Amino acid sequence: MGSIGFGTAATSTFAAPAAATVAVVEPVAEPVAGPVAGPVDERPSVAEMRLPVWFFGFEGVLAGAFDLLRAVPSAWPALVVLAAVNIGVSLTLMRRRLKLAKLLWRGKGTRNVAFGLIGLRLGSHLVLGLLGTAVDTALGHVLFALVMSTVTVALLAYVQRTALGALVAAGKATA
Numbered sequence: 001m002g003s004i005g006f007g008t009a010a011t012s013t014f015a016a017p018a019a020a021t022v023a024v025v026e027p028v029a030e031p032v033a034g035p036v037a038g039p040v041d042e043r044p045s046v047a048e049m050r051l052p053v054w055f056f057g058f059e060g061v062l063a064g065a066f067d068l069l070r071a072v073p074s075a076w077p078a079l080v081v082l083a084a085v086n087i088g089v090s091l092t093l094m095r096r097r098l099k100l101a102k103l104l105w106r107g108k109g110t111r112n113v114a115f116g117l118i119g120l121r122l123g124s125h126l127v128l129g130l131l132g133t134a135v136d137t138a139l140g141h142v143l144f145a146l147v148m149s150t151v152t153v154a155l156l157a158y159v160q161r162t163a164l165g166a167l168v169a170a171g172k173a174t175a
Helices: 053-063 065-071 073-091 095-106 108-130 138-169
Strands: 003-006 009-015 021-027
Touching: 053 065, 053 073, 053 138, 065 073, 065 138, 073 095, 095 108, 095 138, 108 138
Parallel strands: none
Antiparallel strands: 003 009, 009 021
16 A cells, blocks of 8 residues: 655555545645745724714614604605615625624613613603603604714714724724
C-alpha cells in the first residue's frame, strides 16, 4: 500500500476489513502567492449595523397611527401598506442589520421605550381629558400624531446609540 501524489491532492489506499480497496482523496495545501494577511476581524462595524434614519421614519408614522386614524379615518389602507412595506424592507434591504434590530427588540431599553410611549399616550389623553381640553379635532389629532412620532424617533435613536455603544464596549462590534 502506498500513496501517489496528483498535483493538489494525494491519494492513498488502505485495506478495508472485507479486503476491498478504498481510495481516499486528501487535499494538499499549496503555497499562497502575495502578502500574508493578518487575522480578519469578522465583527461588524457600527456603521454597518446602524439603522438608517428613514427606518425610524417608518416607526414614527406607525407610532402616530392612532391619532392619524382619528384625524383621517380613511387613511387606514395607507397605514396598512406602510406597515407591510416596513416589514418587507426590514426582512430584505436591512437583512445585514437584523442582528441589531433583534438586539433592540429584545433589549430592556426598547421595552422601556414602548411602555413609556404607551404611558405617554394614555397619560396625556387622560390628563387632557381631566383638564377639559381633550383632543377632539382633526388638527389636534394630527398635532398629537406629530408629537408622538417625534418622541418615538428620538427615543429609538437614543436606544440605538446606547445599544451600539454597549456592543462596542462588549467587543461584539467595532467602532
